[in-house]
Amino acid sequence: MGITKTQGFSEKTNRMADVLKALGHPARLSIMEFLAASPSCICNDLVDELPLAQPTISRHLSELKRVGLIKGKIEGKNICYCIDQKTLNQVKEILTSLSDKLLQHSTCC
Numbered sequence: 001m002g003i004t005k006t007q008g009f010s011e012k013t014n015r016m017a018d019v020l021k022a023l024g025h026p027a028r029l030s031i032m033e034f035l036a037a038s039p040s041c042i043c044n045d046l047v048d049e050l051p052l053a054q055p056t057i058s059r060h061l062s063e064l065k066r067v068g069l070i071k072g073k074i075e076g077k078n079i080c081y082c083i084d085q086k087t088l089n090q091v092k093e094i095l096t097s098l099s100d101k102l103l104q105h106s107t108c109c
Contacts, residue, residue, distance in 0.1 A: 016090070016091070016094050018067050019067045019068065019069060019087065019090075019091055020091070022063050022064060022066075022067040022069060023069070025060065027050060027052060027056070027057070027060045028060050028063065028064055030049075030050055031046060031050070031057070031060055031061065031064060031070075032064070032069065032070075032083065034046060034049055034050075035070065035081060035082060035083050036083060041080065041081055041082075042075075042078040042079070042080055042081075044078070046061075061081060065081075067087070068084055068086075068087040069083065069084060069087050069088065069091075070082065070083055070084055071084045
């Protein structure tokens, strides 16, 4: 697979594509659903919920954190993660706007 061409697109478009790509994995969607159901969690809680090993979950958490969908803080020996509402609101705004535009043209084909 080649390198994705990002030149010529706005920074906002490239950023949102990166965020949506991160959400394109079932494990990451499951992590987001788990975090949405609780105010925060510790990585070990996810090990009990998902059919994945702890290092794999940590990698998915790192990717979600990299794109800004979650944030984490260290509490003792654990890292407590929660959803970053600012990024989530940006995703919601873009998807709502896109959805509205697409629905206007739904009679096309």
